Amino acid sequence: KNEVEQSPQNLTAQEGEFITINCSYSVGISALHWLQQHPGGGIVSLFMLSSGKKKHGRLIATINIQEKHSSLHITASHPRDSAVYICAVRTLGNQFYFGTGTSLTVIP
Amino acid sequence: KAGVTQTPRYLIKTRGQQVTLSCSPISGHRSVSWYQQTPGQGLQFLFEYFSETQRNKGNFPGRFSGRQFSNSRSEMNVSTLELGDSALYLCASSPRDWAAYEQYFGPGTRLTVT
Secondary structure (H helix, E strand, O other): OOOEEEEOOEEEEEOOOOEEEEEEEOOOEEEEEEEEEOOOOOEEEEEEEOOEEEEEOOEEEEEEOOOOEEEEEEOOOOHHHOEEEEEEEEEOOOOEEEOOOEEEEEEO | OOOOEEEOOEEEEOOOOOEEEEEEOOOOOOEEEEEEEEOOOEEEEEEEEEOOEEEEEOOOOOOEEEEEOOOOOEEEEEOOOOHHHOEEEEEEEEOOOOOOOOOEEOOOEEEEEO
């Protein structure tokens, strides 16, 4: 059983579409991170959440601690958003777990 | 500020050998974490160091070890390499700890064990 589950695994969208990636976890956490990984391996941390909602430009991340669920939204998607998006959690016991990632392709 | 740097970027080793990878965090960052990424297992946590102390360790065998120096630079060592150790090894730094701050990732070291 994976402590962190992401859906969907793969996602193809037309440029301009609204995109949602979901992350569910089964453990108590102190923080949840959304990461973006482009081909070639480089990882960028998009958001760190412990409650509520955060917004950076066209990206919005929300977390519901009671439901153990987080979502990453991309508004007005663009081909440069094509990447793998990974949900990662730090548990209350200081362990780290990662989702398997969502591969997003945005078609012009 | 310069980003997180990792050396070497690419490495080919033979089974049974040992390897040392280096990570230099962003200036002023005191926390360094290491991760292994493989196609089969995805991202997995290896270690977390803060102010030269190992704070956490993932579920890896004792062949994997690490340390952090007084200037916050960190090294990880893998002894008696196995084919399954072939992976992208990433380090990340943050001002303090993972729970309170975002992580800044280095470009990774791609290790191939033959």
